Amino acid sequence: MILVEGCEDWMKNMRTEGETERGGVRAIALLSGGLDSTLAAAIVKRAGIDVIGLTVRFFVNADPEREAKIASGASALGIPLRTIDLSQEQLEVIKHPHHGYGTAVNPCVDCRILMLNGARRVMEEEGAQFVITGEVLGQRPMSQHRRAMDVAAVESGLGDRLLRPLSANLLPDALPVKEGWITRANLFSISGRSRQEQMALAKELGIADYPQSAGGCILTDKVYGARLRDAFAHVGREAMGIDEFMILRHGRQFRISKRAKVFIGRDEKENAALAEYMSGRHGIEPLSVPGPLALVEGDPSEEELMLAARLVARYCDHQDGVPVELAVTRDRMTRKIEVLPLPSDDPRLPAWRIEPRR
Numbered sequence: 001m002i003l004v005e006g007c008e009d010w011m012k013n014m015r016t017e018g019e020t021e022r023g024g025v026r027a028i029a030l031l032s033g034g035l036d037s038t039l040a041a042a043i044v045k046r047a048g049i050d051v052i053g054l055t056v057r058f059f060v061n062a063d064p065e066r067e068a069k070i071a072s073g074a075s076a077l078g079i080p081l082r083t084i085d086l087s088q089e090q091l092e093v094i095k096h097p098h099h100g101y102g103t104a105v106n107p108c109v110d111c112r113i114l115m116l117n118g119a120r121r122v123m124e125e126e127g128a129q130f131v132i133t134g135e136v137l138g139q140r141p142m143s144q145h146r147r148a149m150d151v152a153a154v155e156s157g158l159g160d161r162l163l164r165p166l167s168a169n170l171l172p173d174a175l176p177v178k179e180g181w182i183t184r185a186n187l188f189s190i191s192g193r194s195r196q197e198q199m200a201l202a203k204e205l206g207i208a209d210y211p212q213s214a215g216g217c218i219l220t221d222k223v224y225g226a227r228l229r230d231a232f233a234h235v236g237r238e239a240m241g242i243d244e245f246m247i248l249r250h251g252r253q254f255r256i257s258k259r260a261k262v263f264i265g266r267d268e269k270e271n272a273a274l275a276e277y278m279s280g281r282h283g284i285e286p287l288s289v290p291g292p293l294a295l296v297e298g299d300p301s302e303e304e305l306m307l308a309a310r311l312v313a314r315y316c317d318h319q320d321g322v323p324v325e326l327a328v329t330r331d332r333m334t335r336k337i338e339v340l341p342l343p344s345d346d347p348r349l350p351a352w353r354i355e356p357r358r
């Protein structure tokens with residue numbers, strides 16, 4: 001586990017054991033960048049407990065803007081913030097989820113367990129007694145129903161050291177309640193997907209400028225899911241590292257044969273993103289007309305490479321029936337070729353597109 005200090009005030013705010021506000025009781029609050037986790041931390045802090053914010057960085061949602069928002073939310077709450085990077089651990093969880101996937105390739109139950117496990121380790125390092133999350137019973141279909149929440153508490157090793165302040169009064173007493181560190185009167189019975197109660201609570205706690213929920217997780221995206229399943233089948237789960245996951249975010253993607261997959265940039269930004277992944281792949285770029293950067297992944301035969309080039313030419317500024325000149329690069333060796341663009345009504349195109357199954 002890599003530890004990254006996310007707040008300059010961190011050292012200033014650290015207290016040694018016994019120096020906490022409430023008789024040495026200290027909690028770790030998982031902060032996601034949304035309102036619920038902010039509220040959960042504020043509720044526990046209001047009860048006089050020393051709270052340390054914790055954010056988990058995953059490669060799928062690594063985003064400096066999101067982390068800056070979380071840092072500013074923690075600062076507004078007056079709590080220090082730590083960041084842990086669990087990207088490598090999440091990679092394994094995505095490849096082999098014990099509790100399966102949600103609607104796409106989102107292993108939310110395993111992912112929650114991973115986050116809670118990371119929070120437990122930080123809890124132990126900090127001499128804290130429990131962990132807080134902003135989970136709300138019934139809010140998310142895969143990970144926030146009662147059984148999944150119970151499983152996450154047990155499998156993370158937290159057990160009753162996990163407090164969900166927003167739904168705590170609908171759940172069995174967690175350790176902080178049993179020990180009297182916080183009473184049920186300070187906790188809530190929120191459930192379901194409505195945000196009304198959270199908005200009212202934010203007002204009551206004086207949280208006006210709370211962070212907006214972070215953008216959706218790419219693993220819940222069905223197009224990304226189709227691409228990842230194709231990569232599992234053709235690249236192989238074990239051969240896939242973070243780059244093989246990240247490239248799937250970019251460009252149009254076509255599986256033209258078992259041995260060859262084509263990525264084609266849709267705009268300048270995607271061309272630049274794909275250029276980062278040239279190593280180990282064929283690059284194809286137009287020379288005679290404007291057009292996208294494309295990559296061919298796998299071990300294409302010469303015939304498949306020419307087919308890929310014709311597909312790329314189709315997305316260039318071309319005239320029907322006029323050949324397009326392209327540069328094909330592999331391992332820094334470039335050759336020029338001329339191909340006729342594939343016609344836009346080529347019947348193979350729909351089958352090549354990597355899309356969610358209908």
Ligand code: SF4
Nearest residue numbers: 106107108111217219
């Ligand atoms: S939405 Fe994504 S980051 Fe969140 S728990 Fe599910 S898989 Fe993990």
